[in-house]
Amino acid sequence: MRTIKAKNTLAVDRILSDKQRKNLSILELVVKHGPISRTEISRQTGLNIVTISNYINEFIEGELITEKGFDVSTGGRRPTLVELNTKFGYIIGVGLTALNIVGILVDPKMQVICEVKKERPSDNSEVIIDKLVETVEEILAKSKIEPGKVKGLGIGIPGVIDVEGQTIRWLGAMGLSMVSISGISLKDIFEKEFDIPTLVEHDAACAVFGERWFGFESEIKDMIYMYTGVGCGLIVNGQIYRGSKGSAGEVGIFNPASQDSETRRQESLGLGTWELDLGIGHYANEAINKGTKSRIFELAGNSPEKISLNLVIEASRTGDKLANELLENAGGQLGKKIAFLVNLLNPEVVVIGGGIEQAGSVFMDSVKRTVHSWAREENIRNLRIVPARLGGNAVAMGAACLVLQRIFMNA
Numbered sequence: 001m002r003t004i005k006a007k008n009t010l011a012v013d014r015i016l017s018d019k020q021r022k023n024l025s026i027l028e029l030v031v032k033h034g035p036i037s038r039t040e041i042s043r044q045t046g047l048n049i050v051t052i053s054n055y056i057n058e059f060i061e062g063e064l065i066t067e068k069g070f071d072v073s074t075g076g077r078r079p080t081l082v083e084l085n086t087k088f089g090y091i092i093g094v095g096l097t098a099l100n101i102v103g104i105l106v107d108p109k110m111q112v113i114c115e116v117k118k119e120r121p122s123d124n125s126e127v128i129i130d131k132l133v134e135t136v137e138e139i140l141a142k143s144k145i146e147p148g149k150v151k152g153l154g155i156g157i158p159g160v161i162d163v164e165g166q167t168i169r170w171l172g173a174m175g176l177s178m179v180s181i182s183g184i185s186l187k188d189i190f191e192k193e194f195d196i197p198t199l200v201e202h203d204a205a206c207a208v209f210g211e212r213w214f215g216f217e218s219e220i221k222d223m224i225y226m227y228t229g230v231g232c233g234l235i236v237n238g239q240i241y242r243g244s245k246g247s248a249g250e251v252g253i254f255n256p257a258s259q260d261s262e263t264r265r266q267e268s269l270g271l272g273t274w275e276l277d278l279g280i281g282h283y284a285n286e287a288i289n290k291g292t293k294s295r296i297f298e299l300a301g302n303s304p305e306k307i308s309l310n311l312v313i314e315a316s317r318t319g320d321k322l323a324n325e326l327l328e329n330a331g332g333q334l335g336k337k338i339a340f341l342v343n344l345l346n347p348e349v350v351v352i353g354g355g356i357e358q359a360g361s362v363f364m365d366s367v368k369r370t371v372h373s374w375a376r377e378e379n380i381r382n383l384r385i386v387p388a389r390l391g392g393n394a395v396a397m398g399a400a401c402l403v404l405q406r407i408f409m410n411a
Contacts, residue, residue, distance in 0.1 A: 010197045023409050023411060024405065025047075026045065027408040027409075029041050036083070062411055067080050067082055084109050089150065090107060090113065090150050090151065091152050091403045091404055092104070092106075093395075093403070094135055094399060095394070095399060096155075099358075100119060100355070101128075103116040103138070103139045105145060106400050118135060136153065150194075151407060152198070152407060153190055153199070154198075154400050155200050156206030156396065199399070199402060204227035204233035204249055205240050205242065205249065206399045206401075208225030208233025208234065208240065209401055210401050211389060211394055213398070221236075221348070222235060222347045222349075224351070225394075226353070231251055232251055280312050284322070284326055287326075289304070294320055327363040331359075331365070331366025331370065332367075332370045335373075338370075338371050342375040342376075349386065353388030354388075354395075368385050
């Protein structure tokens, strides 16, 4: 029996071959409708039954797909059903969000076997990378799964991703206490550490892929995942849109030459700054320093440096006036960005995630009002604006889904 090897199968191809496209069409049907018969796959893809049988047999030989039972007969022999083979191995997905680091271990059906969640450190990039490594170590220890049984590791992370070299560049202007580092190869770091094939992808691209995979009907072809204030994931005509160099979706605007954070805010035009928390932490500190009374300060232990998006959301849930004002203003700012993108791309769905969706109705209602005020009437007709259905797991789950997609695509 030919076993499909995971090594070197996670490369990102900008232009898919005919075989890869067919692989992915079959995968989507097996994932969403399995157990499913070869006949039904043939009917839905428009490929003849001989072609489908050849592809399915290859997947069975490679242990990606297994046969399971029979379909109801409409006359003659009962069709054999196929589904994903849960014994193929496991996939790890890790996501770095505005609030947390989330790691999951899943089987090929994307059933979560183990989950690890850590609070997102606010330190520099080296500390964050160490925490990502610790997350994978904890998943392996907690699940007692040998690394050799893990077929791939997907990492969804903010920053400018070089999809060819799998390196990441973090900018000091991201509104975080990160240092500016160029050319960190997370792929190399993790493959050397765990000897597991690793895929590094932009967080928003992971999130939009995961949301479409699990959260929406396959008929949805055009979709935006708004990942807080940093960037967005784009599905155009049913496929992730990455652009010519893989860095599409960055909607923050600032002058990289501006070193002062306040200058960057003033130069950011109408679209707002490039910040994971939409500047909420900065403006909370600013208001409290001016003497504004707020539950936020109490929750931070009277330490301004401990003020975070999590604490603002927590204070809002108690009815804190400043917290509600901060979230409403942030919703308006994000709503302007979304309106711009809605006018440009005319999507069917806009998903808001990255942790900020946990702010609840104060924030989401402000986003929707602003979009409906700023976007063209034709472009918002039947538009859905919804919080991420996968919640804080969207990036990690999407990263795992992308690994499975790559394995299938290159099978």
